Amino acid sequence: MLSLVIGLLLTVAWLAGPRPAAAQDAAWAALARGGHVVLMRHALAPGIGDPDDFRLGDCTTQRNLSEAGREQARRIGERFRERGIEVGEVRSSRWCRCRETARLLGLGDVTLTPALDSFFRDRSTAERQTDAARALIRGWSGEGNLVLVTHQVNITALVGGGVGSGEIIVVRADEAGLVRVGSLR
Template identity: 40%
Template sequence: MGAVEAESLLTPAELIAALREGGMVLYMRHAATDHSQFDQSHNRAMLQDCRMQRNLSAEGRQQAERIGQAIRTLGIRIDEVFSSPYCRCRDTAQLAFGDHHVMQALHFAIGMRQSERAQMSEILRRQLGQAPRSGSNRVLVSHTANLKEATGLWPMLEGVVMVFRPQQGQSYQFLGQINPDDWPE
């Protein structure tokens, strides 16, 4: 992918126009969470018990619903939605988009062995470079560390959407980001 010049990034309005055309991959960091909660383990068995994880806050639940509603109102077609197995990501995907599939490769990279992180990064890069169905977009709901590990990009805000255009040969171009408050009401 290479370094991205700040001047070459699209504005939120330009990104929305590109999303309406389709052909993009949206990497969404889960919506706002309750930071008084902590992940008690990164063990895969714990992922079925949301009480052992940091979960969406009330604000985060509203944020996910608001982003999903904006995407529908804008006529942005979403074909597939994949989520990390963590409750905060599954809940974000469900509230924003409805139907979604859990993808183990989107598991939170922190706490994983280096070999596992490398494999997860390779799968994520392939997902970013795989074109969705014509006229539609694909969504990946996951964590900040995963994208940083795979691409060097750091999606700081909870609920941020990072937009990628798949290129020939399974590569991709980062186009820019839409912050949670950038979506029109």
């Protein structure tokens, strides 16, 4: 039990800590070139998981963005616009906190994509969804960058490691799989 607590505390400390400037510079440079994929965890939605009465089509039964989370999503979108980052497509999990994050980014129309839905509660779909998300990433050849708004568990399955609320991991696909280019906080 103690090792679990220590591991959790170390993970929280890692997530709370600053990202190296080089990782941020690399991420912005890649996005400026286009052809990359943004894996974004939804903005701040306090808590963990969803309530027991969770229903996908009913936002009142879900963990949702806080006001700080809404502002965080708006600021992230503004950073993209300030830097002239071209976005070709925005896709989102069907969970309300992801949909709202994607909409508040203001980077384009949002396509709901079941492969990006959380499998935190039901790990039986993890492999299928992760494979579908990888295929989506590998298939990206559109103009600009592809933005995928999803959940921590999904991003961890794709690239390993944890991500904080509103954190972005920039990736590209190559023959071997996904290449992590940088991160933005």
